[in-house]
Amino acid sequence: MTALTLSTAAAPGLRADAIVVGVTKGAKRPVVAQGAEAVDKAYDGKLADVLETLGASGAEGELTKLPAPAGFKAPLVLAVGLGDEPSKDAAHEAETLRKAAGVAARALAGSKKAAFALPLADADAVGAVAEGVLLGAYSFDTYKETAAPADNAPKAKNGKAPLAEAALLGGKPRDKEQKAALDRAVAVSEELNRARDLVNTPANDLNPAAFAAIAQDAAKEHGLKIQVLDEKALTKGGYGGILGVGVGSVSPPRLVKLSYTHPKASKSLAFVGKGITYDSGGISLKPAGHNETMKCDMSGAAAVFAAVVAAARLGLEVNVTGWLALAENMPSGSAVRPGDVLRMYSGKTVEVLNTDAEGRLVLADALWAASAEKPDALVDVATLTGAMVLALGSRTFGVMANDDAFRSAVVEMAEEVGEPSWPMPLPEHLRKGMDSSTADIANMGERMGGGLVAGLFLREFVGDGITWAHIDIAGPAFNEQGPFGYTPKGGTGSAVRTLVRLAEVAASGDLA
Numbered sequence: 001m002t003a004l005t006l007s008t009a010a011a012p013g014l015r016a017d018a019i020v021v022g023v024t025k026g027a028k029r030p031v032v033a034q035g036a037e038a039v040d041k042a043y044d045g046k047l048a049d050v051l052e053t054l055g056a057s058g059a060e061g062e063l064t065k066l067p068a069p070a071g072f073k074a075p076l077v078l079a080v081g082l083g084d085e086p087s088k089d090a091a092h093e094a095e096t097l098r099k100a101a102g103v104a105a106r107a108l109a110g111s112k113k114a115a116f117a118l119p120l121a122d123a124d125a126v127g128a129v130a131e132g133v134l135l136g137a138y139s140f141d142t143y144k145e146t147a148a149p150a151d152n153a154p155k156a157k158n159g160k161a162p163l164a165e166a167a168l169l170g171g172k173p174r175d176k177e178q179k180a181a182l183d184r185a186v187a188v189s190e191e192l193n194r195a196r197d198l199v200n201t202p203a204n205d206l207n208p209a210a211f212a213a214i215a216q217d218a219a220k221e222h223g224l225k226i227q228v229l230d231e232k233a234l235t236k237g238g239y240g241g242i243l244g245v246g247v248g249s250v251s252p253p254r255l256v257k258l259s260y261t262h263p264k265a266s267k268s269l270a271f272v273g274k275g276i277t278y279d280s281g282g283i284s285l286k287p288a289g290h291n292e293t294m295k296c297d298m299s300g301a302a303a304v305f306a307a308v309v310a311a312a313r314l315g316l317e318v319n320v321t322g323w324l325a326l327a328e329n330m331p332s333g334s335a336v337r338p339g340d341v342l343r344m345y346s347g348k349t350v351e352v353l354n355t356d357a358e359g360r361l362v363l364a365d366a367l368w369a370a371s372a373e374k375p376d377a378l379v380d381v382a383t384l385t386g387a388m389v390l391a392l393g394s395r396t397f398g399v400m401a402n403d404d405a406f407r408s409a410v411v412e413m414a415e416e417v418g419e420p421s422w423p424m425p426l427p428e429h430l431r432k433g434m435d436s437s438t439a440d441i442a443n444m445g446e447r448m449g450g451g452l453v454a455g456l457f458l459r460e461f462v463g464d465g466i467t468w469a470h471i472d473i474a475g476p477a478f479n480e481q482g483p484f485g486y487t488p489k490g491g492t493g494s495a496v497r498t499l500v501r502l503a504e505v506a507a508s509g510d511l512a
């Protein structure tokens, strides 16, 4: 990952490939943002004029390259648009910086070192720019095997290597708050990028056992407690949901429990992640056009995994248990059939009417297992329904809960970290659509409001009296379009930062 430093260096003498400055959209013309004073001065205070001449407006995400002023060691100035002048709330401001830093970092792929002269008003701004750089510079090229260069120099196989080094100009390396914000950004971004790697890894290399092994390595590295239930243990324990989904695959399912504990913790959180390493739909097979990206169906488990490790790296005073419900959903002679009945870990029976509604089955068992430990709050994250993508599009996740205040709190925390989300209801009338003539409940109900139906199904497997929220990331988990802001193509790491924020809020005693 890109190496980050807080730097007090002056822009002119800095040896770098580029200096990044911010430009906002003024009333009539672009306005040079705070932090770029020294650069502006070197253009005789005419940087705004130069930018305007070059057609820049300061619109969000806009990039303008110009030669550095005479006397600068760096050859290039890269102006990145910050949009409208700062006005809105702190979270909005931070997100603007995060996006701008991400756009610039991505544009600087192939460069060794860049200096970021963006407005660093406080520690929050430092954290935002750092996250933007680290997340925006991400690239996944494990599977690109372009011929090695003649001199055998290390080179990204994808073409350009991610930006190697970034100095945040105007940062205060001795300021404790700024230093902490930088360290936090590094820990969260590293784990988030690891989640992206997991999502991007194809299912022929990442099956449930492989994912569990990676979790085991991370547990060792970070001193976490881990328990992996394999298919034998799952059978013995009666985890009919996870087993039923995984029984058609030659790669058997796993339930991973990853625990971070702090000796001074007074609150406990449980995170549950949907970990379908590939969702073919099973016997209710998905048609071509709907299965090409289904390696992403373990994005919830990847987010939970990343968040637990990040909480540990940050040393948060809270106990966090992550549950990864891992299975591969495949059709075969041993696969579960539409019409089969599964006996779930909770004891309830489920008639499987559609084997493609598999996420709720693995989550049900993990939610019940997590509930047994009576956490103060329980949150599941899942690429659960296409209906949620239809409702909210590809960048916003839906949040449902059995507690209105908690749902609002989760939506607010998502906003604070720059993740678009929206509260969704759990309408009681949709429950009867899942009535089964054979079993306690069916795994499918009315088609309309399918995302909410799935949420109502999950609610049946949350223990009594437990505060629970469900985050459906089917839209934002995997970016099928071009990169934007600090979000790359492919796995995005959706919900990681919201979960980390929740752990921070719980650690600070502010969880209602």
Ligand code: BES
Pocket (backbone or CB within 6 Å): 279, 297, 354, 356, 357, 358, 359, 383, 384, 385, 386, 387, 389, 444, 450, 474, 475
């Ligand atoms: N993994 C899918 C949901 C999904 C769709 C994730 C698009 C990401 C992008 C899930 O397992 C699924 O197939 N859901 C079905 C449920 C239906 C059969 C009740 C769906 O949404 O169509």
Ligand code: MN
Pocket (backbone or CB within 6 Å): 279, 281, 355, 356, 357, 358, 359
């Ligand atoms: Mn499915």
Ligand code: ZN
Pocket (backbone or CB within 6 Å): 276, 279, 297, 356, 358, 359, 383, 384
């Ligand atoms: Zn699925």
